[in-house]
Amino acid sequence: MKVSHALALLFIAWFAVLGRSQAVTLEVNEGNSTCIKAELSASFAITYNTSNSTRTAQVSLPDSATVDTGSSSCGTDSSSPWLVAVFGAGHALGLSFSTNGSLYSVANLTLQYNLSDTSTFPEASSSDVVTVVSSSVGIWATVNTTYRCVSPSTFGVGGETVTFSNMRLEAYMPGNDLSPTESICMADQSSTTAPPTTASSTTTAAPAPTPPGTPERGTYSVKNSNGTTCLLAQMGLQLNVSYFSRSQNKTIQDLVNLTPSQTNSSGSCEASSATLSLTQEQTTMLNFTFTLNSTSNKYHLSAITLLANWSDMSVALLASNTSLNYLRGSLGRSYMCNAEQVLAVVPAFSLNTFRLQIQPFAVTTNQFATAEECQMDQDQMLIPIIVGAALAGLVLIVLIAYLIGRKRSHAGYQTI
Ligand SMILES: *[C@@H]1O[C@H](CO)[C@@H](O)[C@H](O)[C@H]1NC(C)=O
Ligand SMILES: *[C@@H]1O[C@H](CO)[C@@H](O)[C@H](O)[C@H]1NC(C)=O
Ligand SMILES: *[C@@H]1O[C@H](CO)[C@@H](O)[C@H](O)[C@H]1NC(C)=O
Ligand SMILES: *[C@@H]1O[C@H](CO)[C@@H](O)[C@H](O)[C@H]1NC(C)=O
Ligand SMILES: *[C@@H]1O[C@H](CO)[C@@H](O)[C@H](O)[C@H]1NC(C)=O
Ligand SMILES: *[C@@H]1O[C@H](CO)[C@@H](O)[C@H](O)[C@H]1NC(C)=O
Ligand SMILES: *[C@@H]1O[C@H](CO)[C@@H](O)[C@H](O)[C@H]1NC(C)=O
Ligand SMILES: *[C@@H]1O[C@H](CO)[C@@H](O)[C@H](O)[C@H]1NC(C)=O
Ligand SMILES: *[C@@H]1O[C@H](CO)[C@@H](O)[C@H](O)[C@H]1NC(C)=O
Ligand SMILES: *[C@@H]1O[C@H](CO)[C@@H](O)[C@H](O)[C@H]1NC(C)=O
Ligand SMILES: *[C@@H]1O[C@H](CO)[C@@H](O)[C@H](O)[C@H]1NC(C)=O
Ligand SMILES: *[C@@H]1O[C@H](CO)[C@@H](O)[C@H](O)[C@H]1NC(C)=O
Numbered sequence: 001m002k003v004s005h006a007l008a009l010l011f012i013a014w015f016a017v018l019g020r021s022q023a024v025t026l027e028v029n030e031g032n033s034t035c036i037k038a039e040l041s042a043s044f045a046i047t048y049n050t051s052n053s054t055r056t057a058q059v060s061l062p063d064s065a066t067v068d069t070g071s072s073s074c075g076t077d078s079s080s081p082w083l084v085a086v087f088g089a090g091h092a093l094g095l096s097f098s099t100n101g102s103l104y105s106v107a108n109l110t111l112q113y114n115l116s117d118t119s120t121f122p123e124a125s126s127s128d129v130v131t132v133v134s135s136s137v138g139i140w141a142t143v144n145t146t147y148r149c150v151s152p153s154t155f156g157v158g159g160e161t162v163t164f165s166n167m168r169l170e171a172y173m174p175g176n177d178l179s180p181t182e183s184i185c186m187a188d189q190s191s192t193t194a195p196p197t198t199a200s201s202t203t204t205a206a207p208a209p210t211p212p213g214t215p216e217r218g219t220y221s222v223k224n225s226n227g228t229t230c231l232l233a234q235m236g237l238q239l240n241v242s243y244f245s246r247s248q249n250k251t252i253q254d255l256v257n258l259t260p261s262q263t264n265s266s267g268s269c270e271a272s273s274a275t276l277s278l279t280q281e282q283t284t285m286l287n288f289t290f291t292l293n294s295t296s297n298k299y300h301l302s303a304i305t306l307l308a309n310w311s312d313m314s315v316a317l318l319a320s321n322t323s324l325n326y327l328r329g330s331l332g333r334s335y336m337c338n339a340e341q342v343l344a345v346v347p348a349f350s351l352n353t354f355r356l357q358i359q360p361f362a363v364t365t366n367q368f369a370t371a372e373e374c375q376m377d378q379d380q381m382l383i384p385i386i387v388g389a390a391l392a393g394l395v396l397i398v399l400i401a402y403l404i405g406r407k408r409s410h411a412g413y414q415t416i
Pocket of ligand 7: 101102143144174
């Protein structure tokens with residue numbers, strides 16, 4: 001029983017960390033020897049144009065990704081080692097390596113995606129195969145060691161972002177398996193050395209972060225292509241993010257309120273899914289995806305994605321979970337929750353909502369339909385009722401006690 005519980009927790013944690021992405025193992029061989037080996041999870045945020053808007057697709061490197069032996073190579077005197085993984089309908093991820101004898105690094109990162117794949121890029125206006133390259137992504141390790149980075153790290157590649165997590169990787173391998181000695185990335189070092197540093201910093205200088213207070217309530221909406229409003233939302237939003245702070249040189253827990261006046265909303269509405277995208281000053285992008293089950297006529301918040309690129313972050317944070325089940329409501333109704341709700345997304349990011357009302361489907365005449373209230377609000381309404389009932393009960397008991405007392409004393413009087 002205990003073991004199965006622990007296992008279940010482990011699985012939940014695993015899925016929470018990875019969202020939908022799986023750890024994939026990729027190897028490049030020459031003859032009988034392996035020169036590059038990578039175990040990693042990767043996800044991509046790809047922005048593309050539809051006929052009259054832009055959209056962001058979240059793509060994970062699937063389990064079925066394989067090494068493209070045609071373009072991958074262990075390198076020659078004139079060319080660098082290259083690992084190319086292909087997946088889906090003509091998508092590819094490439095890592096090219098270079099070394100100076102004592103260190104090796106990922107020289108550049110290539111992402112290729114096929115916009116004709118309409119299941120991944122619905123309504124894309126182009127059908128091109130797009131290739132984007134970034135150089136010097138900062139993945140490097142000592143030769144004959146394995147580069148290890150369990151923490152998610154996000155890299156901008158062209159206009160897209162690539163996020164690696166649970167990464168173990170080696171190039172210029174001396175043997176056929178990953179070297180036992182590891183070069184650990186900065187983000188992992190900070191999380192393992194965090195307890196001692198926080199202990200010492202609290203005794204020396206404690207720059208107590210001022211809590212931002214309750215966020216202001218914003219009103220957001222999404223319009224259809226024909227200009228009618230198809231999604232309505234009113235809510236106060238607070239991001240609870242843990243990241244490696246450059247200024248404090250450690251991992252910190254940060255609470256950041258979204259400021260409605262600096263936040264733009266956009267999105268899209270389809271028959272069974274609706275997306276609300278909130279962007280604050282180019283540095284914070286928060287996406288909500290709602291899914292409608294047309295059998296049960298119930299909707300829920302099924303995915304949250306956060307892309308945060310704040311000045312104090314050592315790497316941008318991309319956090320995504322596409323298997324959520326929050327804010328459940330019925331088609332034709334809005335969902336309301338005045339009480340604070342904590343929507344856990346990934347371990348490093350949760351979202352706190354305040355005074356929320358949302359309607360992702362069947363919006364007519366720009367107004368919220370009748371609201372279905374969350375359990376917490378109903379419980380809060382119960383409190384006065386319970387208190388009232390308890391007071392009434394107390395009054396009744398006192399009254400009965402008084403009546404009985406009066407009767408007794410009356411009876412006692414008569415016997416004397
Ligand atoms: C690969 O291994 C086989 C048997 O282990 C050996 O006969 C062959 O020569 C090796 N090839 C190379 C290129 O090392
Ligand atoms: C999307 O459209 C905008 C203008 O409509 C254009 O500037 C941009 O290059 C397009 N992006 C892509 C990826 O095609
Ligand atoms: C892109 O996707 C389309 C449709 O899925 C497919 O026909 C085409 O072969 C793909 N292109 C490449 C380069 O794989
Ligand atoms: C390789 O590069 C690193 C960092 O740039 C440098 O510290 C090291 O001395 C270089 N090694 C050689 C053999 O050039
Ligand atoms: C990637 O880096 C390698 C090694 O530095 C270089 O040979 C190759 O041309 C680069 N590719 C691109 C597309 O920049
Ligand atoms: C984060 O912002 C910096 C500077 O504003 C930019 O150079 C970088 O590409 C951004 N990273 C991502 C992943 O968007
Ligand atoms: C890496 O290992 C190989 C084989 O064990 C050895 O020949 C080479 O000198 C090592 N390189 C470094 C930089 O330690
Ligand atoms: C958006 O595109 C559709 C066709 O795909 C068109 O009917 C509609 O007028 C366009 N809307 C705007 C605002 O350009
Ligand atoms: C606007 O488009 C939606 C579907 O995209 C449709 O249900 C609705 O009737 C349209 N409204 C008008 C006024 O054309
Ligand atoms: C923020 O998240 C951390 C870790 O999940 C949690 O301990 C903390 O209570 C949260 N703070 C708020 C205000 O939600
Ligand atoms: C950050 O902290 C690490 C160890 O905690 C230390 O080695 C490093 O020098 C520090 N860097 C800066 C810039 O303070
Ligand atoms: C939709 O709801 C029905 C009834 O509650 C359920 O059986 C079905 O699995 C749901 N479909 C999806 C895709 O969740």
